[in-house]
Amino acid sequence: MIISIMIWMVSFVIAALYYKSSVQKLRTPYTFSYIVSEYQLSTYHMPLAIATKLAPLLIVVELLTAVWVLLPWTRIYGFALGASLQLIFIILMSANIGRSFPYGCGCFKMNAPSVITVRHVWGNFVLCIVQVAVVLWLLAVG
Incomplete structure (x- = not known):
């Protein structure tokens, strides 16, 4: 019973x-597309043409995750999707630690410069671990 309350x-x-994150991104979709294009996995930025296609998909996935974790019959999928998102964010932020983003990192605040720090990566890591723990618990109890 206590575990069920904690899961809720x-x-x-x-x-x-x-x-909250997805609504903020919906308010300024072009800014979010620009932020996505600023992330690097190697020495090059993602082309803005690709970022403008990818950014709306990320927003939809975040909204879907928000809904799915609330519904008991989709909760496990919502937490799995959320953990997957966090893994992507961890990889991207780890590759960009110390970089300055003129419009923010894309987490919650937009239009304000920010520098990716270990704190950003750590926050995403904690969110990922919590969601993985919930998935494992839900799988264990069937």
Whole structure:
């Protein structure tokens, strides 16, 4: 019973985080596309033409995650999707630690310069671990 209550509480917190993040991105979609294009995995930025296609997909996936973690019959998929998103964010942010982003990192605030730090990576790591733990628990209890 206590675990069920904790799962519901975690579900609401994770849903609120993804909802807030995605709504912020929906308010300034072009800015978010620009931020996505600023991330590097090697020495080159992602072309803006690709980022403008990828950014809306990320927003939809975040909104979908927010809804799925709240619904009992899709909760495990929502947490798995959320953990996958966090892994992507961890990889991208780890590759860009110390870089300055003129419009922000794309997490919650837009239009304000920010530098990717270990704190950003750590926050995403904690969110990922929490979501993986919930998935494992839900798989264990069937």
